[in-house]
Structures are given as C-alpha cells and as structure tokens.
Amino acid sequence: xxxxxxxxxxxxxxxxxxxxxxxxxxxxxxxxxxxxxxxxxxxxxxxxxxxxxxxxxxxxxxxxxxxxxxxxxxxxxxxxxxxxxxxxxxxxxxxxxx
Amino acid sequence: xxxxxxxxxxxxxxxxxxxxxxxxxxxxxxxxxxxxxxxxxxxxxxxxxxxxxxxxxxxxxxxxxxxxxxxxxxxxxxxxxxxxxxxxxxxxxxxxxxxxxxxxxxxxxxxxxxxxxxxxxxxxxxxxxxxxxxxxxxxxxxxxxxxxxxxxxxxxxxxxxxxxxxxxxxxxxxxxxxxxxxxxxxxxxxxxxxxxxxxxxxxxxxxxxxxxxxxxxxxxxxxxxxxxxxxxxxxxxxxxxxxxxxxxxxxxxxxxxxxxxxxxxxxxxxxxxxxxxxxxxxxxxxxxxxxxxxxxxxxxxxxxxxxxxxxxxxxxxxxxxxxxxxxxxxxxxxxxxxxxxxxxxxxxxxxxxxxxxxxxxxxxxxxxxxxxxxxxxxxxxxxxxxxxxxxxxxxxxxxxxxxxxxxxxxxxxxxxxxxxxxxxxxxxxxxxxxxxxxxxxxxxxxxxxxxxxxxxxxxxxxxxx
Numbered sequence: 001x002x003x004x005x006x007x008x009x010x011x012x013x014x015x016x017x018x019x020x021x022x023x024x025x026x027x028x029x030x031x032x033x034x035x036x037x038x039x040x041x042x043x044x045x046x047x048x049x050x051x052x053x054x055x056x057x058x059x060x061x062x063x064x065x066x067x068x069x070x071x072x073x074x075x076x077x078x079x080x081x082x083x084x085x086x087x088x089x090x091x092x093x094x095x096x097x098x
Numbered sequence: 099x100x101x102x103x104x105x106x107x108x109x110x111x112x113x114x115x116x117x118x119x120x121x122x123x124x125x126x127x128x129x130x131x132x133x134x135x136x137x138x139x140x141x142x143x144x145x146x147x148x149x150x151x152x153x154x155x156x157x158x159x160x161x162x163x164x165x166x167x168x169x170x171x172x173x174x175x176x177x178x179x180x181x182x183x184x185x186x187x188x189x190x191x192x193x194x195x196x197x198x199x200x201x202x203x204x205x206x207x208x209x210x211x212x213x214x215x216x217x218x219x220x221x222x223x224x225x226x227x228x229x230x231x232x233x234x235x236x237x238x239x240x241x242x243x244x245x246x247x248x249x250x251x252x253x254x255x256x257x258x259x260x261x262x263x264x265x266x267x268x269x270x271x272x273x274x275x276x277x278x279x280x281x282x283x284x285x286x287x288x289x290x291x292x293x294x295x296x297x298x299x300x301x302x303x304x305x306x307x308x309x310x311x312x313x314x315x316x317x318x319x320x321x322x323x324x325x326x327x328x329x330x331x332x333x334x335x336x337x338x339x340x341x342x343x344x345x346x347x348x349x350x351x352x353x354x355x356x357x358x359x360x361x362x363x364x365x366x367x368x369x370x371x372x373x374x375x376x377x378x379x380x381x382x383x384x385x386x387x388x389x390x391x392x393x394x395x396x397x398x399x400x401x402x403x404x405x406x407x408x409x410x411x412x413x414x415x416x417x418x419x420x421x422x423x424x425x426x427x428x429x430x431x432x433x434x435x436x437x438x439x440x441x442x443x444x445x446x447x448x449x450x451x452x453x454x455x456x457x458x459x460x461x462x463x464x465x466x467x468x469x470x471x472x473x474x475x476x477x478x479x480x481x482x483x484x485x486x487x488x489x490x491x492x493x494x495x496x497x498x499x500x501x502x503x504x505x506x507x508x509x510x511x512x513x514x515x516x517x518x519x520x521x522x523x524x525x526x527x528x529x530x531x532x533x534x535x536x537x538x539x540x541x542x543x544x545x546x547x548x549x550x551x552x553x554x555x556x557x558x559x560x561x562x563x
Binding site for chain 2: 003006007010011012013014015017018019020021022023024025026027028029030031032033034035036037038039040041042043044045046047048049050051052055056057059060061062063064065066067068069070071072073074075076077078079080081082083084085
C-alpha cells in the first residue's frame with residue numbers, strides 16, 4: 001500500500017517539477033529524463049542476484065546490460081549536449097527567459 | 099540498518115527531483131544532469147550495499163556476472179554517446195530509450211518465471227506490456243530516423259484492423275493471466291503481442307512527428323520501470339520511473355502544443371499519409387508556377403549591402419553540416435555592418451530545441467538566437483530573410499490555407515521580409531511532404547545547391563568583395 005502512495009506523490013512531483021521548460025531545453029530534458037529511467041539497471045541487478053538456472057541468469061544479464069546502456073549512454077549524451085550550451089562566452093540576460 | 103538504506107534511497111530520489119528541476123532551467127541544466135547522475139550513484143551503492151550486508155533471500159549470486167554486465171553496458175552506452183553526431187540525437191535518444199524499455203520487459207519476464215505460478219500480477223503484466231511496446235516502438239523509431247525504414251507515414255485500413263485485433267488479443271491474454279492463469283505460454287504470447295503492438299503503433303507515424311513519439315515512448319519506459327519497482331518492491335525504481343513517466347507525459351504535451359497538434363492527432367491521423375497525395379499534386383503545380391533563381395554572386399552583393407539579415411536555419415542545414423559555414427558568413431556580414439539574427443522555430447531540427455544544440459555546437463553566440471515570438475515582429479523590418487534548409491516552418495500555408503495539413507502551426511514570418519533568399523537543393527517538398535507557397539512569391543529568390551556548398555560559395559564571394 002505504501003508503494004501506491006509513493007507512486008501517486010511521484011506523479012505529482014513529476015508534473016510539477018518541469019511545468020515550465022523553455023523550448024531550448026526540450027531535447028536535453030528528453031535525454032536527461034531518459035537517463036533517469038536507466039535506474040532500471042538496478043532492477044536487473046536484483047533479478048540477476050537472485051537468479052538460478054540458465055534462463056533466469058540470461059534474462060537478468062541482458063536486463064543489466066540494456067539498463068546500463070540506457071543509464072550511462074543517457075547521462076553522457078545529455079552532458080555532451082549541455083556542455084555545448086555552456087561553452088559560450090558569458091551569456092547575457094538573453095538566456096534567462098521567464 | 100534497513101532504515102539507513104531507505105533513507106539513502108530517499109536521498110537518491112531527492113537528487114533526481116532536484117536534478118530534473120535544474121534540467122528545466124537553462125542556467126542550471128548541466129548541473130541538473132550531474133545531480134541526477136549523483137543520485138544514480140547513491141541508489142546503486144545503496145542497492146549493492148543492501149544486497150551484501152542485509153541479504154533477505156540468502157547471499158547474492160552471480161556477482162561476477164553483474165559486474166561484467168554493468169561494464170559491458172556502460173562501455174557500449176558511453177562510447178556510443180561520445181561518438182554520436184549531434185544531428186543524430188533523435189535516434190540516439192530513441193535507441194537508449196528502447197534499451198530501458200527492453201530491460202523492464204526482461205525483468206518482468208524473469209520475475210514471472212521466478213514465481214513459477216500460472217497467474218501474473220498486474221504490475222508484472224504492466225511492466226511486460228509497456229516495456230515491450232517501448233522497446234519495439236523505439237527500435238522502429240530508430241530505424242525510421244536512421245533511414246533504415248521508410249520515413250514516410252504508412253496508413254492502411256488493414257493496419258487499423260490488425261491493431262484492433264492485437265488489442266483485443268492483449269486484453270484476452272491479460273484476463274487469462276490475471277484470473278484463470280495461463281502460465282508461461284500465455285506470458286510469452288503477451289510479450290509477443292506487445293512487441294508487435296509497439297511496431298505497428300510507430301510504423302504509421304511520419305518522420306516529422308517522430309520526436310513526439312520518442313518523448314511519449316520515453317514516458318512509457320518510465321512507467322514500465324515504475325512497474326518493475328512494484329514487482330521488485332523497490333521504492334527507488336518506483337519513484338524515478340514515475341517521475342520520468344509524469345514529466346515525460348508533460349513534455350510530450352508541450353511538444354504537441356509547439357506543433358499545434360493534439361497527441362491523438364499525431365498518433366492516429368497518419369499525418370504524412372494524407373498529405374502525400376497533396377504533395378504530388380503540388381509538385382505538378384510547381385512546374386506551372388514561376389520560380390526566380392538567383393546566382394551566388396548576386397546574392398552575395400545583396401547580402402553585403404543591407405542593414406539587417408535574419409537567418410532561418412532548418413534541418414537541411416544541419417544535415418549538410420553547414421552550421422560552421424553559416425556562422426562564418428554571419429561573422430563576415432557582421433563585420434560589414436549587417437545586423438545578423440537567427441530565427442529558431444520551436445520544432446526546427448528534428449526535435450524541439452535540436453537547432454539550438456546544433457548552432458551551439460558551431461559556436462554561434464547565444465544572444466543572436468531568437469525564438470518565434472521574439473523574432474516574428476522583426477521580419478517586416480528585415481532587408482533579407484535567408485532561409486537555409488528550412489521548409490515547413492516558413493510555409494505561409496500554415497497561416498492562410500485551411501486545407502493544408504499544417505494549418506494553424508505557428509510559423510516564422512519569413513515571407514514578410516523585404517527579400518527572401520531560399521537555399522535549397524531542389525524544389526522537392528520537405529520533411530512533412532508539403533509544397534511551400536513561399537518559393538513562388540515575387541519577393542523570393544531561390545539559390546539552388548546543397549546548404550554547405552552554397553553557403554561556402556557565398557562566404558567566398560563576400561570575401562572577394
């Protein structure tokens with residue numbers, strides 16, 4: 001039951017936290033949220049850690065590999081994008097749109 | 099001990115939330131990504147420590163395999179992320195998202211087999227269905243964006259029938275697994291039907307709408323991950339998956355708004371399919387219409403002797419990797435006293451915000467980039483609007499032609515400038531397959547050539563003056 005609470009509150013937070021995003025950041029934000037669901041790798045780790053037999057071990061192994069690609073690839077590619085946004089000379093107020 | 103682990107998971111969740119918050123503001127975006135990554139480190143360390151110190155179902159197995167799997171995935175993901183070209187960002191996000199969805203589907207399957215019961219819980223089935231749809235849908239999106247499969251929208255009545263049948267089959271399998279118990283064969287069937295559903299969901303969608311689909315699939319994967327959190331009783335997975343599910347849904351809706359479309363319209367209308375007929379007719383009509391061509395030298399003379407220039411870059415510019423030449427041209431003209439601005443349409447490029455990333459890569463100063471609302475009033479006063487590889491975002495039909503599929507989409511008013519120079523490879527219609535009236539206006543001159551070649555020649559011509 002507590003898990004339902006966690007779920008419901010997370011829905012609200014998820015909606016609230018990005019309610020206003022400038023279009024400039026839509027691409028990095030999509031890629032950044034994409035990286036966050038890479039946490040699924042940990043689910044794969046839990047499966048693999050309790051796996052017996054070749055079928056479950058294979059499934060768990062693949063789940064961890066895919067999850068890790070999502071996780072590491074997501075964070076690295078997002079950072080690459082945002083790094084370029086920052087590399088400019090000190091930006092004036094133009095960026096600080098409301 | 100258990101309390102300490104729960105507290106650390108909470109800390110990770112807070113770091114994700116703060117990271118997301120920072121990601122949505124331009125000044126802190128990069129720190130936001132780092133914060134979320136830090137949250138991921140905390141969550142991983144907590145999970146591993148919990149398994150070692152507080153084993154609930156006996157000591158963990160396969161530690162070597164776990165390390166190997168993480169290493170393989172990490173290296174593959176990070177290397178691909180380092181190497182991918184900025185223009186290929188949409189397919190990169192698609193494929194990474196597919197990995198996450200696939201992982202969630204595999205976890206649900208493994209947990210079902212692990213339980214070895216005839217029935218499956220709602221969370222297990224949800225993780226399997228949504229994860230599989232997200233996986234196969236993302237793979238199709240990747241294939242379409244990469245050009246492996248036709249980017250055109252495919253829309254046949256037969257497909258709607260197949261979709262409906264698959265959906266009924268899905269419901270039947272869910273009922274069977276949930277109530278009467280179908281065992282492993284029914285679960286594999288559920289997996290297969292979900293995978294097919296993902297393929298058929300994305301296949302009919304045209305290339306121009308793909309960013310919206312990827313964003314939607316991104317939120318799907320978030321929900322699938324949350325479902326695996328329910329299956330595995332892990333709050334960190336529930337919170338992060340749900341956060342992405344909710345924020346991804348909101349982002350999807352924001353993108354639809356920028357294109358002035360509804361989500362249902364994007365998913366079911368078969369946008370490109372209805373317009374291919376129109377485009378063919380348009381191409382025939384184009385032959386009859388008058389197109390004015392301008393030479394590189396004439397264009398260079400014009401550009402060097404004006405007061406104000408607005409550059410409208412489109413995806414065609416990025417494909418040709420012309421952004422560096424464009425910046426060179428802009429710098430040269432600025433030295434000659436021309437006031438240069440860039441007009442960025444919200445959906446320029448292939449994802450919302452993509453063009454800003456591409457121009458940032460070419461070191462275009464930020465204060466020269468203007469978005470739609472800021473720049474549109476300036477077009478009337480601009481001497482020249484230079485349209486490079488952009489098409490639908492400057493199509494006046496969006497303002498005036500109610501029959502046009504893009505009617506109502508906010509566009510850049512390039513046609514209001516004193517002169518319009520369009521650099522374009524040929525008269526073929528663009529990404530969405532719609533003919534553009536702008537090319538036939540009396541004030542418009544066409545400079546035919548690929549974006550990079552044409553702009554480089556312009557640079558040479560301006561230098562020679």
